[in-house]
Amino acid sequence: MNVGKTRNRCGAHPPKADFMIDERSAKNLKTLHPEVAILAAKLIETAVAQGMCVKVISGLRTYEEQNALYAQGRSKPGLIVTKAKGGYSIHNFGCAFDVGIFSPDGKKYYGEHAHYRRVGEIGEELGLEWGGRWKFVDEPHFQLTRGKSLADMRTSREAGRDVLV
Numbered sequence: 522m523n524v525g526k527t528r529n530r531c532g533a534h535p536p537k538a539d540f541m542i543d544e545r546s547a548k549n550l551k552t553l554h555p556e557v558a559i560l561a562a563k564l565i566e567t568a569v570a571q572g573m574c575v576k577v578i579s580g581l582r583t584y585e586e587q588n589a590l591y592a593q594g595r596s597k598p599g600l601i602v603t604k605a606k607g608g609y610s611i612h613n614f615g616c617a618f619d620v621g622i623f624s625p626d627g628k629k630y631y632g633e634h635a636h637y638r639r640v641g642e643i644g645e646e647l648g649l650e651w652g653g654r655w656k657f658v659d660e661p662h663f664q665l666t667r668g669k670s671l672a673d674m675r676t677s678r679e680a681g682r683d684v685l686v
């Protein structure tokens with residue numbers, strides 16, 4: 522895993538042997554739980570090797586960032602984008618991330634694209650839970666909880682323990 526390197530090989534054909542994680546993904550990977558970061562990097566590398574251009578566009582959200590998102594569409598202007606307050610999203614513990622599909626040059630973002638499903642299947646093969654299977658479908662979302670609930674994670678966080686152990 523070459524996290525931190527900035528060369529962007531999104532969509533390279535054939536995949537380059539010196540593939541490195543793009544800058545945006547690398548920045549977000551650094552915010553994740555180490556186990557989740559490794560799986561996320563493998564997900565990106567595998568998808569890019571198959572000719573898709575995918576990046577990690579969101580990683581850890583602090584409680585404060587989550588509360589600000591929660592306020593949107595409620596006490597603040599904008600559309601409602603989340604049902605979760607701070608401490609009630611797996612993102613708040615660094616155990617979830619969202620991906621984006623981009624054009625082959627890495628510049629144009631697609632909110633909807635057939636590649637989300639293909640990337641979802643790669644994530645599942647790596648042992649991640651994919652939001653594309655949920656009742657309220659969230660195709661860009663992946664998480665690793667090892668059976669821990671949000672309450673377990675909040676308790677571990679408060680006690681200064683690893684949230685996945």
Ligand SMILES: [Zn+2]
Binds near residue numbers: 619
């Ligand atoms: Zn998410």
